[in-house]
Amino acid sequence: MQIFWVSGPVGKIRRLNLTLKNLLIGIGGFALALIFVGVFLQYTGFQMAIEYNPQLARKLGNVHTAVELENLSAFYRQKLVAIENQVITYQSTVNELQISNQKLAALATPLLIQKEKPSLSSAGGPFITPVRSTNNPSLMNALQDSLQDMKHGNEHLKKLTMHWNTYVSWLEARPIGSPIEGRISISSGFGKRLDPFKNSWSEHLGVDFQAPQGTSIVASGIGFVSKAERDPIYGNLLVIDHAGGFQSRYAHTSEFLVSLGEKVQRGQLVAKVGTTGRSTGPHLHYEVLKEGKLIDPSQVLIGHTSAR
Known part of the structure; x- marks a missing residue:
């Protein structure tokens, strides 16, 4: 063109x-x-x-001086370290809760049924990767929000852990555990029964656990040994005082494995089954008192079923 x-x-x-x-x-x-x-x-x-x-x-x-870049890097490092510390705290608290859960599961296991302990999976926190230094308000806010959320979560877990630890300690101090190791057999329950010597009705103020001679007797709860002596009726009698006004008695034992005034833990070996005192054969006569009054052990023994 x-x-x-x-x-x-x-x-x-x-x-x-x-x-x-x-x-x-x-x-x-x-x-x-x-x-x-x-x-x-x-x-x-x-x-x-x-x-x-x-x-x-x-x-x-979006231009920064070397000082500004270093300040930004320091800010991000500080937040990441704080988040990592919160993750460590979270893992530690979760571990404490798992231990409390295991103790509670053991405390709540019925006497007559052997149950396996629940299998608990481990918990882990997130893996935090390093963040490049940049003036990104959204990233700063996200880090700050994450840190605050983790702090609030850890505070809640701590309160929950304290609650469950207190509850577990309260349970461990009560005589709610089995006084006999392994599977048990109840030959005589609490209440009226035919007396084995006179063959007439009488009040039986405890529970008889039939077991071979020398079977291990364990403390049914945390407490202090208040009596370990010979009695003409109970034979070798061991008495343990517990928190909350509770007391447990272990009669007809063949020997004591703890001494007067000693502190015992729940499940600790304290005596051996025998047939001392007014007894027809090897067994443990077990009694529970509340505020000095004898009560039916089935009211506090988990999973206990009276047999008469």
Whole structure:
């Protein structure tokens, strides 16, 4: 395509050949010129902004000094360390809860049925990867929110752990456990029964656990030995005082394995089954008192079923 135009007083005719190639070259040159002008203006304006308002220039251009970058790095490191500490606290608290759960499961296991302890899976916290130093408000807020959430969660777990530990300690101090190791056999329950010697009705104020001679007798709860002596009726009698006004008695034993005043733990070996005193054969006569009054051991022994 050709373009003709007339110019000058004499009407000089000029001609321009307009081809596709020339058109593309022209458009490209014009675009490059605009880009160059834009870059020049931006650079000039940014330099002026740095000179007259450095804070604005850094904000607009996302430019940081070495000190600012180090401060940002320190901020992120501090938050990450705080989060890692909260994760460690969380794991520790969860472990404490698992221990309390295991103790509670053991305390609540019925006497006559052997149960396996529940299998608990370990809990773990997230793995925190290092974050590149950048002035990212969203990342800062996310770190701060995560840290606050973990702190609140750990506070709740601590309160829950304290509650369950207190409850477990309360249970462990009561005579609610089995006084005989392993599977047990009850030959005589609490209440009226035929006396084995006189063959007439009488009150039986305890529970008889039939077991071979020398079978282990264990403390049914945490407490202190208040009596370990020979009695004409009970034979070798062991008495343990517990919290809450409870007391447990272990009669007809063949020998004592603890001494007067000794503190014993729940499940600790304290004596051996015998047939001392008024007894027809090897067994443990077990009694529970509350505030000095004899009560039916089935009221406190977990899983106990009276047999008469």
